[in-house]
Amino acid sequence: MEKNPNDYLATQTRRALKEQAFNWSKDLSLPEARALTKRLNEEEPPEKEFRLGIVHTYTSNLLDPWLNFHAIVQGIDLKTYHAPYGLNLMESRKGSGLYAHAPDMILFMLTLDDIHPGFSKPDSRLHLDQQYDLFEDAVKRVLGILTLFRTNTSARIVLTILPPIMPPALGIYDVHSGCSENLWRTSLKKQFATALSNMIESSFFFDMDQMLAEIGGFHFFDFRFWYTSRFPFTPLAANEFARRLVNLMTISICPKAKVIALDADNTLWGGIIGEDGINGIALGPEYPGNTYVDFQRRLLHFQQRGFILALCSKNNAEDVYEVLDNHPHQILRRHYFAAERINWLPKHENLLSLSNELNLGLDSFIFVDDSNHECDIIRSQLPQVEVIQTPSKPVEIPRCLEQINRLEIISLTAEDTLKTQLYAQEKQRKQFRQDTVALDGDLNSYLASLKMKMHIEIDSRKNIARLAQLTQKTNQFNVTTRRYSEQQILDFVESNAWTVSSFTLNDIFGNSGIVGLALFRKLNDEAIEIDNFLMSCRIIGRSAESAFLYAMLNHFATIGITQFTATYLPTQKNSLVVDFFSTHGFVAGNGAGCYKRDLSTSPVDKNLFPPIEIEIEDTDK
Amino acid sequence: MSVSEQVIHVVAETLNVSSSTITKESTAENTNGWDSLAHVNLMIALEQTFDITLDVEDFAKLNSIQAITEFIEKMKN
Numbered sequence: 001m002e003k004n005p006n007d008y009l010a011t012q013t014r015r016a017l018k019e020q021a022f023n024w025s026k027d028l029s030l031p032e033a034r035a036l037t038k039r040l041n042e043e044e045p046p047e048k049e050f051r052l053g054i055v056h057t058y059t060s061n062l063l064d065p066w067l068n069f070h071a072i073v074q075g076i077d078l079k080t081y082h083a084p085y086g087l088n089l090m091e092s093r094k095g096s097g098l099y100a101h102a103p104d105m106i107l108f109m110l111t112l113d114d115i116h117p118g119f120s121k122p123d124s125r126l127h128l129d130q131q132y133d134l135f136e137d138a139v140k141r142v143l144g145i146l147t148l149f150r151t152n153t154s155a156r157i158v159l160t161i162l163p164p165i166m167p168p169a170l171g172i173y174d175v176h177s178g179c180s181e182n183l184w185r186t187s188l189k190k191q192f193a194t195a196l197s198n199m200i201e202s203s204f205f206f207d208m209d210q211m212l213a214e215i216g217g218f219h220f221f222d223f224r225f226w227y228t229s230r231f232p233f234t235p236l237a238a239n240e241f242a243r244r245l246v247n248l249m250t251i252s253i254c255p256k257a258k259v260i261a262l263d264a265d266n267t268l269w270g271g272i273i274g275e276d277g278i279n280g281i282a283l284g285p286e287y288p289g290n291t292y293v294d295f296q297r298r299l300l301h302f303q304q305r306g307f308i309l310a311l312c313s314k315n316n317a318e319d320v321y322e323v324l325d326n327h328p329h330q331i332l333r334r335h336y337f338a339a340e341r342i343n344w345l346p347k348h349e350n351l352l353s354l355s356n357e358l359n360l361g362l363d364s365f366i367f368v369d370d371s372n373h374e375c376d377i378i379r380s381q382l383p384q385v386e387v388i389q390t391p392s393k394p395v396e397i398p399r400c401l402e403q404i405n406r407l408e409i410i411s412l413t414a415e416d417t418l419k420t421q422l423y424a425q426e427k428q429r430k431q432f433r434q435d436t437v438a439l440d441g442d443l444n445s446y447l448a449s450l451k452m453k454m455h456i457e458i459d460s461r462k463n464i465a466r467l468a469q470l471t472q473k474t475n476q477f478n479v480t481t482r483r484y485s486e487q488q489i490l491d492f493v494e495s496n497a498w499t500v501s502s503f504t505l506n507d508i509f510g511n512s513g514i515v516g517l518a519l520f521r522k523l524n525d526e527a528i529e530i531d532n533f534l535m536s537c538r539i540i541g542r543s544a545e546s547a548f549l550y551a552m553l554n555h556f557a558t559i560g561i562t563q564f565t566a567t568y569l570p571t572q573k574n575s576l577v578v579d580f581f582s583t584h585g586f587v588a589g590n591g592a593g594c595y596k597r598d599l600s601t602s603p604v605d606k607n608l609f610p611p612i613e614i615e616i617e618d619t620d621k
Numbered sequence: 622m623s624v625s626e627q628v629i630h631v632v633a634e635t636l637n638v639s640s641s642t643i644t645k646e647s648t649a650e651n652t653n654g655w656d657s658l659a660h661v662n663l664m665i666a667l668e669q670t671f672d673i674t675l676d677v678e679d680f681a682k683l684n685s686i687q688a689i690t691e692f693i694e695k696m697k698n
Contacts, residue, residue: 029669030662034634061658224677229661235669 009036014044015379017073021391021400025073025243030235033069046077050249053103053155055083055091057114058162059231060107066242074250074405087114092148105156105249106149107206112161112188115141128179135188139195146200154485156252158245159196160206161189162232165221201487204248204410211240250405255363256473257386257406260302261351263369264313264320264342267390267397268296268332273319284329288394295398296331302401305409306416308338308423310358312350312367317342338423347374348381357430358423359537361475361573366404413466415513425509426538432509447543448611450507454547458501458555458618459493463514467502470517470534475573477545478534479566479580484519497522498531501552505544505612515539516548520556527563528556533580540576543610549584550604551614553597562599565589624697625690631670632686635663648685660684671697 009032017024028036050071054060061082071078081101083091087110091098098106112119116138146157168174168181175182186209193205212220215237225231233241265272269292270282282289303309309332313320320342324334339357341350347369355362363384369375370390378387390400401407415422429450436446457463468486475481484492492498499520505512515536521529535545553564566581570593582588585602586595622630625645632647633640636654649655655663664675667689673696675683683689 030666031631031634031670059658059661062661065662224675224680225661225664228677228680229657231661235665 009039014040014073014075018075018405019386019388020403021388022396023403025070026236026239028069028239030065033239034065037065037069037072040072044075046072046075048075048253049077049079050105050253051101051103052078052080052245052249053083053098053101053106054080054109055087055098055106055149056085056109057087057111058109059085059225059229060109062225062229062231063233063238063242066238067246069239070242070246071249074246074254076246076249076253078246078249087145089145089148092152094152099152103153103155104252105158106153107245108146108157108159110159110161112138112164115161131179131184135184135191138188139191142192143195143199146196146203150200150203154202156248157196157200157203158206158248159192159203160208161192163209163212163220165223165226165232202485206245206248208241211237211244215240247405247408248410251408251410254406255361257366257404258307258360258364259310259338259354259358259366260299260307260401260407261310261312261354261365261367262299263371263374263390264311264315264323266370267368268292269323269327269330270394273323274315278322278327281323281327282394283323283327289329291394291397293329293331295400298398298401299332300336302407303336303420304417305407306412306419307366307407308358308420309336310354311337311340311342312347312354312369313340313342314344314347315342335424336420338420339427346377346381348378351378351382351385357427359476359540366401366406368401411465411469413463413469415466415469418513422510422513422538425512428509429507444611450509450542452542452544452612453506454503454544454551454612454614455506456501456503456548456551456614456616458499458616460500460502460617460619461490461493463502464489464493466514467500467517470502470514470536471532474534474536475571476537476576477540478532478571478574479530479577480532480569481571481574482519482532482569492519499528503544503548505539505542507542512536512539516544518548518552520552522561523563523565526561527565528561530564530566533566542612544612545580546584546608547610547612547614550609551616553599553604555616555618557599557603564597564599566595566597568593568595624694625686627670628667628686628689628693631666632663632689635659635666643686645686645690648687650684667693 064080067080068078081098081103083098090096093099116134118134142159146159149157170177170181174180189207189209196203196205219234220237221232222234262268270288271280273281283292284290299309321334323330324332339354341354343350351362351365351367355365362382365385366388367378367385368388368390372389375387375389378385386406388401388404390397433446436449437443464486468484468489471482471484489500493500501518501520502514503516504514515538516534518533519531521531523529533549566586568578568581570578581595586597588594589596629643630640633643636659638654643652649660660680664680667673668675671693673693679692683692
């Protein structure tokens with residue numbers, strides 16, 4: 001696609017705009033953004049509504065055209081409510097304008113001075129002993145305010161603090177000073193973010209400093225509008241602010257991305273390995289090879305965010321592996337990829353088989369390829385895959401995924417950072433299974449040879465974030481698909497009526513991390529309802545679900561609970577578990593999808609236990 | 622398009638109304654929606670459309686189609 005801005009304005013579809021590999025929108029003028037908003041609204045009306053509420057102590061209304069513009073590009077019909085100017089606590093009450101708007105997200109646009117008057121006295125910020133008290137007080141105030149709002153809404157709460165309009169008090173000496181302003185601002189910001197994560201459910205600190213660093217102070221603030229209308233931003237900054245905010249909305253409402261499926265030639269390196277050979281491709285310290293090295297490094301950053309990398313290349317496999325294993329400047333060695341398809345099959349077939357191998361839906365795939373042709377095929381054959389065409393100019397390659405909304409994250413767990421490693425273990429396991437089953441044809445002996453150990457934790461407070469994440473992200477092996485927040489999971493853990501049980505699975509290839517969760521709700525002294533039972537698709541096929549269910553049933557039986565009810569709620573994605581209860585000794589109950597089991601007449605048969613050693617750690621309430 | 626037609630177009634777009642509702646006689650005072658906030662976005666839109674830089678002191682004066690048109694014609698000459 002030619003980068004003539006008029007093309008974008010006049011002809012591009014929403015999808016083409018959304019999947020651009022560079023920041024095409026940053027230099028749009030306000031009239032251009034408005035015209036494009038109007039055209040997209042007419043040609044491709046948005047399907048999803050998102051309701052935003054803004055509480056602000058500086059002008060926020062002027063952001064509207066930019067917010068509407070970025071929302072429409074993402075297919076969002078944005079409805080924004082601006083609270084009356086000021087940090088008005090009345091807005092937190094039922095009956096306020098904000099409450100009536102029923103927002104999905106509340107954005108707090110504040111300055112430090114609004115949070116605590118101490119910040120407007122320059123002296124107090126320059127003495128370390130006074131800083132400590134001031135910061136503690138400021139964090140308390142922020143938490144107090146946000147908690148008030150949290151009481152009456154389940155909207156995501158987002159806090160952002162306007163960066164200082166002036167350079168540090170001590171100017172260029174700041175970094176030498178014992179109470180460097182830049183340093184304490186950063187530390188305070190970190191304290192706000194930590195307090196939000198720990199104390200305010202479903203909240204996020206939106207760091208405007210990152211955006212300021214990208215744009216630069218000269219281009220960020222417009223003093224004319226600041227001093228006349230208390231609006232701090234240049235059009236460039238307002239545009240970028242809106243883009244990032246809409247990004248947060250997209251993450252909340254779009255299917256989660258999980259896999260980056262990468263082409264190799266002219267994507268991971270310059271040139272074509274099959275023609276140019278290992279010494280001929282561009283990859284190394286000189287231009288253009290250094291751009292590909294940087295891109296590979298950036299891909300590793302995405303892996304650290306929890307996205308898994310897969311390779312999808314039309315090549316002879318041995319040529320590509322030679323680069324992965326032996327090229328001195330290759331960063332993404334073989335073990336960084338969770339799966340590979342290096343062959344001459346059409347790429348849409350390869351993506352389908354990758355999706356099967358990884359047990360991840362195609363709507364969680366982002367496909368990256370330099371070829372027009374390949375990109376078009378995927379767009380037409382697999383419309384649910386997001387397709388990013390790498391730029392033809394090497395200097396634009398390292399940053400080509402920075403605009404992709406779904407590659408940002410707003411939470412990170414230990415499992416996320418280990419994900420590729422976990423998938424790599426699964427790949428070994430599959431190979432081992434093929435080998436073993438081929439050897440003596442018995443699945444059970446394969447399972448036994450894995451030497452599995454399951455560790456079950458009951459009502460543990462240790463991994464609340466991961467447990468909430470499992471309810472949020474698991475689609476296939478999920479009997480009721482009831483989604484819960486961290487706060488809700490914590491409430492269940494602390495409640496006497498609920499039992500929260502999760503497990504990790506260990507075998508000869510490694511540890512899975514927490515991959516299964518079951519929620520039980522006590523009906524009376526003898527009866528329990530299974531509120532949800534779910535498992536990560538990563539470990540399907542190892543009978544862990546049976547071991548987990550039987551272990552929990554036995555656990556309850558020992559404390560006199562014998563009556564169980566359960567429900568299967570069908571969704572588009574969970575047909576995998578349609579027979580889960582009926583194949584595990586439950587009989588039909590009252591109503592569609594309802595099951596029950598009476599352990600006093602049908603106890604769990606020990607012979608049905610799969611070959612998994614089980615250990616239960618029960619936290620007493 | 623003449624300067625005054627362009628100005629009418631920019632004002633209408635900024636206020637999110639049809640061009641036909643804005644005339645050469647329109648002013649901030651007699652036009653619905655042309656309030657102080659819309660005025661800021663109008664200043665930005667004028668700068669970007671006509672590739673000019675406005676002074677804070679000019680903001681308040683540019684409060685009618687006629688004033689804006691004359692101002693821009695003067696700057697462009």
